Amino acid sequence: MWDPVAYQTYGDLRGRPFHELLARVPVEAPRRVVDVGCGPGTLTATLRERWPGAELEAFDSSSEMVEAARAAGLAAEVVDAREWVPRPDTDVVISNATLQWIPEHRDLLRRWVTALPAGAWSAMQVPGNFDAPSHVLTRQLAASDEWRSRLGPGLLRGAETVSDPVEYAELLADAGCAVDAWETTYVHALEGPDAVLRWITGTALRPIRAALGDDDWEAFRGELGERLAEAYPRRSDGTTWLPFRRVFAVARTP
Ligand SMILES: C[S@@+](CC[C@H](N)C(=O)[O-])C[C@H]1O[C@@H](n2cnc3c(N)ncnc32)[C@H](O)[C@@H]1O
Numbered sequence: 001m002w003d004p005v006a007y008q009t010y011g012d013l014r015g016r017p018f019h020e021l022l023a024r025v026p027v028e029a030p031r032r033v034v035d036v037g038c039g040p041g042t043l044t045a046t047l048r049e050r051w052p053g054a055e056l057e058a059f060d061s062s063s064e065m066v067e068a069a070r071a072a073g074l075a076a077e078v079v080d081a082r083e084w085v086p087r088p089d090t091d092v093v094i095s096n097a098t099l100q101w102i103p104e105h106r107d108l109l110r111r112w113v114t115a116l117p118a119g120a121w122s123a124m125q126v127p128g129n130f131d132a133p134s135h136v137l138t139r140q141l142a143a144s145d146e147w148r149s150r151l152g153p154g155l156l157r158g159a160e161t162v163s164d165p166v167e168y169a170e171l172l173a174d175a176g177c178a179v180d181a182w183e184t185t186y187v188h189a190l191e192g193p194d195a196v197l198r199w200i201t202g203t204a205l206r207p208i209r210a211a212l213g214d215d216d217w218e219a220f221r222g223e224l225g226e227r228l229a230e231a232y233p234r235r236s237d238g239t240t241w242l243p244f245r246r247v248f249a250v251a252r253t254p
Contacts, residue, residue, distance in 0.1 A: 001210065004040040004068035009202060011042060013188050017246050018043045018096045021125045022050065024180055024250045030054045030091030030121075036081050037061070037098025041069030044076070047094070054092075059084065081105075086112055092121045100126045100162050106171055113175045113253055120253045122172070126162045128183060128247040133231040134200055141224050142208065150216060155207045168249035177251035188242040195240040196232045197225045 008014075033051055035044040038058035048056055059079035060066050069076035081102055086093060093112055099105035113122050129135060139158065142151050163171075165181040172179045190199060201209075201221070209217055234240045 002062040002065050017125045021123050025121045025123050031089040033092040036095040038069050038076055039065050041072040041074040086115050095124045110175050113177050116253045123250045125248045128245040130159045130161050137227045151211050165247050172251040176254045179251050181249040183247045185243050185245045190240045190242050194225050196228045
């Protein structure tokens with residue numbers, strides 16, 4: 001289950017990579033633009049402003065997210081990206097902060113760019129922070145004697161979840177595309193107490209939330225919050241710096 005409201009906390013900071021990704025897609029009049037994993041649709045809606053003449057296709061595997069996207073005025077559909085096939089007039093495929101949830105996404109990327117028409121664009125962004133203290137501390141707590149039996153193995157993924165920019169560049173170039181890949185580490189200035197805990201609650205902690213009852217969830221969050229506060233100290237002015245690495249790859253089909 002996704003909670004569109006929790007996810008959209010820090011919407012401004014989460015939106016920036018989407019705009020920086022799109023800035024590297026210099027197509028003027030695409031026929032069809034697809035947002036894979038559109039989430040609550042807030043960012044998808046900006047695609048309409050960028051390409052008003054394009055057919056906008058948006059989908060997500062979460063019915064809660066699709067409901068929120070529809071409430072925002074988009075004709076979004078519940079579709080699993082693993083089942084999706086680009087239509088012949090698809091000139092742009094975007095997936096922002098989505099493919100990290102799909103272990104086989106490297107195969108999907110290869111399949112999509114092979115199926116797209118000539119001169120089409122594929123643009124993706126994934127978080128590259130699975131080895132950051134926020135995620136390492138969460139995995140360590142989940143694997144501790146106290147929590148292992150309640151959470152089970154394999155709930156949280158490690159650095160293998162996503163690739164480095166060069167690996168995506170290789171994969172897409174091998175499929176015949178011209179590639180523009182890069183990474184950026186944003187230093188987010190988060191305000192208020194337990195800022196990093198709140199940041200990861202709507203995303204990385206979702207599998208933990210889904211596995212625990214309410215009391216256990218509160219206990220897990222409490223313990224994790226203490227560890228995160230040590231790893232990400234809060235400044236005297238109330239700000240907590242959260243370095244957040246993201247990986248981008250834009251490809252153009254031959
Ligand atoms: C972090 S949100 C990003 C949403 C949106 N792209 C944005 O940037 O705001 C990740 C989204 O990926 C969706 N997702 C995860 N696995 C998916 C799959 N197999 N097919 C389609 N969407 C998926 C989730 O439901 C969620 O809405």
